[in-house]
Amino acid sequence: MRRLGKLQPERECDEPMHIARLISPACRTEDELGLVYPIGALQRRDLVHALPVFDHRDFIARTFLRYHVRFFDSEGRIHQFHKVTPESFVLYGTIVTDSANRLVDFCVQSGSRQEYSRQLIRSVIAVLCCRETQ
Numbered sequence: 310m311r312r313l314g315k316l317q318p319e320r321e322c323d324e325p326m327h328i329a330r331l332i333s334p335a336c337r338t339e340d341e342l343g344l345v346y347p348i349g350a351l352q353r354r355d356l357v358h359a360l361p362v363f364d365h366r367d368f369i370a371r372t373f374l375r376y377h378v379r380f381f382d383s384e385g386r387i388h389q390f391h392k393v394t395p396e397s398f399v400l401y402g403t404i405v406t407d408s409a410n411r412l413v414d415f416c417v418q419s420g421s422r423q424e425y426s427r428q429l430i431r432s433v434i435a436v437l438c439c440r441e442t443q
Contacts, residue, residue, distance in 0.1 A: 326393060330359035332385035334408070335377065352380065363389050365403040368416040372405045376413055384408035390433060402430040404437065412438040 332355040338346050356373060360366045369387055373380055386406045392399040402417040412434060417426045 326391055327388060328362060328391075329386060329388045330355070330362060332356055332359060332373070332380070332387065334384050335381045352385075359387060363387060363403060364391070364400050364418075365389070365416045368403060368414075369405065372414045379407060379413065385413070386410070388433075388437065390429065401426040404430065404434060406438060410437060410439045 333351040335349040335352045337351050338348060340346065340351060352373075356370070360369060363369055373385060384407065386408070388404045388406070390401040390404075392401070399422065400418040401422075402415060404415045405413045407413055415430055415434060417423060417430050
C-alpha cells in the first residue's frame, strides 16, 4: 500500500488537507477494554463519533447503509480532502474504502470547482486505492 505522504497533489492545488477515520467492522463485538457489545454496535458508535468531523455526512451514512454487507467483516475508512485558508474553506471530496483499500464510493463537492475537485479526487483514488478497484 502506498501512503498518502507520497501523494503529490500540488499539481492540482496548494497543500490539500486530509482527515481520516476508521470505522469498525459490524462483526466486531469487543472493544479495547474487553467489553462485549451486540453485533453492529461498535460500528454504529464509530460512525456517530466520525460523522461530525466530515462535511459529506449524508453521503457517508448512506454509503455504510448501502454497503452494509461489505462492512460486516471489513473495516471502513473515510477520507476527506479539503483546503483551509484564513479566508476560506474549500472542500474537494470524500472517499470511502474498505480495510483492503478497495474503493467503495466517493463524493465530489458540487459547485463552480466541481471539475477541479473531481481531478484531485481521481488522482487521490489512484494513489490511495488498490489496483483492482480502479
